Amino acid sequence: MKSRWAVLKFPGSNGEGDALKALSAYPVKLVEHWHEDPIQVGDYELLILPGGFSYGDYLRAGAIAKHAPALKNLHEVISEGCHVMGICNGFQILLEARLIPGFLQVNSSLKFISDMVDCHLNHAVEPWIRKEDCGKRLKLPVAHRFGNYQVSRVDRSELVAALTYEVDLNSSVDQIAGVYRSIGRGSVFAMMPHPERAAFEALGANDGRLFFDNAFEFLSERGTS
């Protein structure tokens, strides 16, 4: 059976099309999932929370999205084997939903930062980063105003700083660009860079494919075994 992947769409999301475009390269059953429809355990093996401004970022980025019907059972859905990648606004939603500890504050420049940045792969995390990828450097786009990640030492113990910036971009603690946490049989991977925007030969930017290639390989191997 084909692996089932989904990209969640909120009012105000603007990265869902990019994620779908990037994932359409893989022979999986790929759907766009509307925020008002609940997600049940076992619906998807892989779920992307895309970038954008869900609900206009009213109140706080991600603060309203966590109440969406689609996210109601998220913890259970993940524990039962769904792997979630939250990109940019998706990172903010995962924080607001308390699936990732810490918080994102405004960049130290106080300005929106749109740039291509070098990122470093630090740890093997299933299904996104293999052991042999560790130490690799990826060139990925960033585009955010609230990307300055802060987390206390206690909270760090359950987290893996899987992705870091090569330079200090926004005063994120330890130059963290993405954090990973395994939950039951699933996981969450939250990151500020946009791998889905760097997954195309036409753009001369396809470093982001590494994550999706790995996930596809991992999930289809698991599916056949």
Add this chain to the structure above:
Amino acid sequence: MNTDLKLALSLGLSEEEWEYLKSQLERLPSFEELQMIAVMWSEHCSYKSSKFLLKRLHSAGDQVLQGPGENAGLVAWGEDQALAFKIESHNHPSFVEPFQGAATGVGGILRDIFTMGARPVALANYLRFGNLRLKNQQRLLDGVVSGISHYGNCMGIPMLGGQVQTDPCYDHNILVNVFALGVLDRSKLFRSNSAKPGAKVMIWGAPTGRDGIHGASLLASAEFEAESGQDREQKIRVQVGDPFREKLLMEACLECMSELSDELLAIQDMGAAGLTCSTMEIADKSRLGMKIDLDKVPVREEGMQAFELLLSESQERMLAVVQDGQEEKFRRILHKWGCVAECIGETTAEPTLKMSFQGEPLVNLPVSQVMEPPKLALEVQKFEVERPAQKAEIQDVREEWQVLKYLLALPGIASKRGLFRQYDSTVGAASVQGPGGEAGVLWLPQKNLDFAGAAFKGAWDEVVAEWNPFLAAQLAITECARSLACVGARPIGLTDGVNLGNPNNPKVLSQFEAIIEAMNEGMKAFNAPCVSGNVSLFNQTKSEAGSVDIFPTVFIVMLGEIEDVRKCRPKSFQESGNDVWLLEAKPPNLEMPFGSLYARRFWPEHQWRGDWPEVDWQAEKSLVEALIKAHEDELFVSVRDVADGGLAVALAEACVSGEKPFGFDGDWSTSQKRRDLLLFGEFSGRVVVEIRPEQRASFLKLSREYQLHSWRLGKLTDTGVFRLRPLCQGPVEELKAAWESCFPV
């Protein structure tokens, strides 16, 4: 309330217009009617002073699917798609309230694009400020950039470039023009001229409030009063934007257009003069009438009067005409996206616009009779270019290195990374070249062409335009075409953002006429017809001597088509050891660097206006063809246009703008020309190309085939020294620091 001449004058109408209106109606207008007419006949909505000139613009071509007159122009894209594009100004609101003014400028142009049925895919902004050393100008710059960034980023549309220049003529009247590009399926194309009688009129989007009332008539179409008393009054005429609402409205409209394309008859965005303008436009263009019940307009404030409903410029609203009985289907989609959708009336065969409020008929206007104001008797005199009486004796440059660093730090040339980094330029996963590239380049597949792309480039030099508008337009068009060719794009169309002073000043219109004449030459030469545009008048700065018009500023943005975006090359140098060549259309017979930025800054005033050669379209076209051929053959490693600041600046920028700075080693000692002409001279038709040494023969062959001139400028090194023997040399790091000093990151 009775209407009289005094009221008409206070609303911005002239005495002649008041008399004309009475004669057309054969009665006195009602208070509401007068309010509507005043705004419809304002310069901003009626284009009364510029229309007769705009009509002369070349706008025909096989690729043109929609020329000027609709919300945006359309050109064919492959077999079954089309590109919608347009540039629009938001100058006066941005001066009064920079953040909201610029933000709603972005909102307005995006609505123009998706009203046609197109999904917006790229933005660019063209800005002019006064002296940035003035605190107020810095405040305006920060506000405008944050406003654009806020709105565009939230909408999720990449900002791929633009222009920032400064001149004291903008000290009291900054310019904010925004360009947008969208793509649509040709079978789902929507216009405002296709409504039918007996259909329902709906308002979609946000509820109506009191913001922006009289924005079009009294803010955009009047001279600026800078006295403090008026400031507050003007501020309430600036609209307040909410990009989240616009995003929802956009998604809802696009879904309606895709799902209910047969049931949606006509659609018009509610921008300037809101409900008034949108109802009149649809009625006039579709040759029918409307019956509107103003009580049904969804409001967000209590106690709004009829004229407020008619004039409100609340953002994020659309007027749609839908088939009778289908309203519910539309309402369902709009509600899904959290948008209001209310039926406010119906279309009628009788071509009059009738509106009632609280049971009382207030408006009964014969649409075609009152759509346009009486014709103005405007005379345009042929523009005469002032030539300097005699040739000046001016010394050659002495401090070449210092001059080079000075030029690199000027706002027009310096790195804009500190500004552009605030705009999301990668959302959409289609940006091939973003801000800082030779042109904005977007991957936009066509049927059967998976790697096709669209490119756009905008240009204008207002200082040249003030002196010789004809030449300025020639230079802008050739620069656009050349930059597009550098990324392998063939021109397909053009949009123009016209920003001028007071049209009652004879010089203003004669400059504009000269610009149009030159644009027509160029648009025909490159087959890039003008399909859309915008005119902003009354751009003036108050000084002790009275009102002074800004220099004529006509942003020309050209659109091009690329067959394979994978072949696009960067504009920064890439590998040390490579050769750098100059490729020229037609070397001018000049002795001094007239017209150059260098001359403007370092020569006695007005001496820079020398004999600049006019553009040779044939030679320029040949260069463009050669560049496209080189792109197809992947001959170059990097390629860039030589623009402001001349050759030395182009080389320095190419050395320092990439990921790592390169040294440069060139021997120019064989040239007999003046040093300032060699280094800083500016003329059309030149590009700098980087090639691998083994490509020399192929490069020379190309140059010969297209009858171009080529000159080896030098080669790239790792020494960290920028050297043009025997003229100047120094550490490349100094050039980089100068280039990055103006807009720090």
